[in-house]
Amino acid sequence: MIKIPFSLGWERAIGQSKEFWLGNDNPRVKVDLPDDFIINQPRTAEAVGGASTGYFPGGRAVYTKCFEAPAEWSDKTVVLDIDGAYMNAEVTMNGEALGVHPYGYTPWQLDLKDAIIPGEKNELEVVTRCIQPNSRWYSGGGLYREVSLWIGEACHIRPWDIAVTTAKVRDSHAVIHIEAVVTNESEKDAQGTLQIRVGETKASLPVKVAAGSTRKMESDIEVVGPVLWSAESPHLYHLELELQTNLGTDHSELPVGIRKIEIDAKNGMRVNGQPVKLLGGCIHHDNTLLGAAAFPRAEERKIELLKTAGYNAVRCSHNPPSEALLNACDRLGMYVIDETFDCWRVGKNDQDYHLYFDEWWQRDTEAMVRRDRNHPSVFCWSVGNELVEAGGMSKGVELAGMQADFVRSLDPDRPVMAAFHSMIKTKREKDKPPRMPFAAASQKNDSEKGGSEEVMKRMADPAVFEKMIENIATNNMGDGFVNGEDVWGEISEDCAAMLDIVGYNYLPKRYTADAKKYPDRIICASETHANNTYDYYQAMMENSNVIGDFIWTAYDNLGEAGAGRVLRSVQDMASGMLGAWPWLSCYQGDFDLDGNRRPQSYYRKVMWQKDDGIHLFAKPPQYTGRKSQGLGWQWSDVWKSWTWPEAYIGKDIDVECYADCDTVEFILNDEVVGTAPVTRFKAEFTLPYQPGTLKVIAHKEGRITAEDTLITAGEPKGIRLIPDRKEIRADGMDLCFVKVCLVDGEGEIVPTDDLEVTADVEGGNLAGFGSGNPCTDENYGTGKRKLWKGQGLICLRAPMEPGKITLKVTGKGFEEELEIRCS
Incomplete structure (x- = not known):
């Protein structure tokens, strides 16, 4: 089938619906897709979604497109392809209701043949609803991904009915297996040939399909001297299918990659025979200033930036991405964890996917797998994140097994995982409370004893406050053991047994122990804290059963507002885990909302041995001597700046730099002011602030390896x-x-x-x-x-x-x- 872009030339009306006889007087504006109708609406402190959605509102939008359908489409197959509509979408063509789609993140294809009127003007209407609270992050709303039409003959191959796998890889040749389902929608039998071409290799298969039926065609194609796909060398071949029958000629084409991926607990992950550790990051779906709008160039830019920072993998958290993002990962080279849901039957928000899970999980999972299975970048499927049911509640073990088996039925070649965290519990039994893998606080520490006024007074002392935050962050790093008993391991192991890979969110202390307790378990560190990134990374490198480390997050996103903020006072904690108004973004990413690298990105690339330079940063002088405390997702609040108010001249300022070296020399305005040792790729130093130039020189094994400078800026010009x-x-x-x-x-x-x-x-x-x-x-x-x-x-x-x-x-x-x- 031929793909026709259908994203331009729409109209949109925002507003609630009325009784049908009253009409709809919401004003229409011209829009081109992708369009997120939420992003430009006013944010308020009273927004129902609160900090989770970045204080953005919800809403309802109706999209309409009028178009002429060519007369020759009368005997064609016409399929509408909506890559993403958030959410609870309804499609109507010429007044004919064609279907609904609750989930906002899976693609949706509808057959238009019986509703479209060839040779005349047609009206297509799509209604989308973003009813808050429905998400733990900024969702956006509307037709926020691309929309296309697929046009084919009566006998055709639909875009999701092609499956390409690498059957064999040798130095001299590779064999790829191709499956294609031929659909005959006519009242006549179809016969002819299916021509297959990959590069210079061709094959031809005879085709006979009875009227109103389908037939699966299969072929093995041998490619001599294959150029293999990997994140380091993302070579793509061009696959062409030409179906020639008495009912017409139908064309299909797509890029494919030839690669062999092997994963086991003993040897870890190998790609084309080479060992690979996944240097990964979790990303949400929004594109910051564009909202959720998934422009292909915006998705490509995001992956380009992550590649420059040393990443080789992303986890699409916690939903299927746009196809544009996967196309970019294929072209640029990025391994992908493709994930279905953030919840199953037990919801995390009143209006989230748990309302639709039982009826829709199978259809949504199928849509993700069938659309994405030909992308070489996708190495793993994930069926969920931080699931309440992982401890056995609400038939969680059964649900995990059902979903994993269903994914394997669609794609037997990729592993299936789900991400677990420590906050799980068993179902309640008679005369027994639920078991939880963490101990309740048995007593208050000294800073928390006494009346509320007394406690608040003590917390005004920065040292006391910082100790309290440190205790909270430490508790968030639990290992699941309670009084020496492995409660987490016991209550999660049945659910984990349903999976090929078990995602560990914030559980680094378990890697080594679980390698012994579960010797065949493959672990993926599916979420890790920024503040302890060195410890997480070393734990991954020391354990072959851990295939990768995925930092939360690689790129700042809207919503989850303030989770990565530095906490300076009790007032900063008043809003809990997330920030009070007007916090906008999570502030956890290696890149900020504009795509600028934040300090932790430079640190991580040095740690990954992908950067032999040195990178210098300074802390705002009002925080000299203060720790950059948070809940684990924060980084030291340092900046690439040596421009500070005159009031701080002569006063101490903290600086830090990141490098793989032994010592760092600090030079202020051409005078050496001191040296500092490098520990865990970081050197810290305190010096009196003076405007001018601060220079650092990295020394390793007696030689200079790198330099960096900060310069005081003058007046803006x-x-x-x-x-x-x-x-x-x-x-x-x-x-x-x-x-x-x-x-x-x-x-x-x-x-x-x-x-x-x-x-x-x-x-x-x-x-x-x-x-x-x-x-x-x-x-x-x-x-x-x-x-x-x-x-x-x-x-x-x-x-x-x-x-x-x-x-x-x-x-x-x-x-x-x-x-x-x-x-």
Whole structure:
């Protein structure tokens, strides 16, 4: 079948529905997909989803597209392909109700043949509803992924009816196995041939399909001298299928990768015979300033950035991703854990997927596997995350087994996992309370004793407060043992036995013990804390049964607001795990909302032995001597800046740098001020602040290996615009990301947080304007933003016609203009 883009030229109306006889007077606006109708709506402290959704509202949106269907489609098969609609979507064609789809993250295909009117104008309507609270993170809403039409003959091969696997890999040749289901929707029998081509290799199969039936075709194709796919060398072949029958000729094509993946507890993971440790990160589905809109270029940019930071794997948390993201992972080289659900029967929010699980899990799982099974980047399926049922409640063991077996029936070649954390418990039995793998606090520590006023007074002491937070974070690192008894292992082992890989969320202390207790268990560290990343990484490297370490998170996301914040006072803790208004993002990622690398990203790449440089950062001087405490997901609040208020001149300031070396030499304004040893790839030093240049030199085994500097910026003199590309496609879908920087006369970034700038665009569209600021009351969609640390990010959307986009950014007397070619 031929794929036709169908994302442009829609109308959208936002608002609640009315009784049908009253009509619908919600105003319509023209939109092009992908479209997240939530992202530009005002955020408020009273939003129902609260910090979980970044204080964004929910809502309802109706999308309408009118189009002429060619007369020749009268004898064609027409399939509507919605890659993602959030959520509770309904589709109507020419007034005919075609179906509903509750889950917002799985793709959905509908046959339009009986509803479409060839040769006339047709109206397609899609209703989407984002009823909060339905998510633990920012979901967005609407037709936020691409929409397409597939056109085929009466006898055809549907896009999800092709399965390609690597049957054999040798140095000299490889064999790939191809299955294709031929569907004959006509009233005549079909006969002819199926031509298959992979590279220069061809095969031909005779085809006979009775009227109104299907037939599965299979073929083994030998590829001589294969170039294998891996994250390090992501080579793709082009597969073509041509079905020639008396009913017409139908074409199919897709990229495929040839690779051999082996995983076991003794030897770990091997790709094409080579050992691989997964240096992974968890990512949510949003694209920050674009909301949930899954533009192919935005998804590609995210994977590009993660590759530059040393990642070789991502976990799609906690839902199937867009196909655009998987395409990027195939092309660029990134291993993927493809995950279905964040809950099963027991929900985590009133309106989440638990309401639909029993009726829909099989259809949604099938949609994910059948769409994604030909992507070489996908090495593993996950059927859930942090499931309440993992301890046996609500028939959790049975559910795990059913889902794992169903996935294997669709794809027997990939392993199946689910991610467990320590917060599970058994079902309640008569005269017995539920068993939980952690001990209740038996007594308060000294800082918590006494009346509330007395406790609050003691907590005002930074040392006392930091000790309390340290205790909380330590308790979050439990190992599941209670009074010497392995409660977690006992209550989770039946559910774990249903899986090929067991995901461990925040359970590093179990890796070695479980290698002995469960010698055949393959472990994936499916979520790990940033603050203890060294310990997690070393534990993975020391245990062959642990195939990878996935940091939470690799890229900052909207919602889960403030979970990665540094806690400075009792007031910071008042809102609990998440941050109070106006926190916007989780602030846990290695990249901020703009795609700038945060300090932990530099540390991790050094730790992974992928960076032989040194990277210098300074802590804001008001926090000198204070620990950067949090709940485990935080990082030291240091910045790549040596520009601080004059009031701090002469006062101590803490700095730290990351490098694989023995010692670091610190030089301030050409004078050596001291040295510091490097422990766990980090050196820390305190010195009096003086404006100018702070330089560090890394020494290893008696030689200089790297240098880095921080320079005090002068007064702001202008705005610099830095595009990621100077030319983009004039297809209505391509994007250009433009970094906005406030600079001094020497081009140094001036790290101010209070300069508001405005963007004006001609010849294209302003798709988004944001900053890396994780805690702001600003709204998207206004065309303006305050710079954060002197920086912001603009996203431009290409027009349909060749030409140029002109961007002008102004603010506080500064103005800069940029032109982007569109061809």
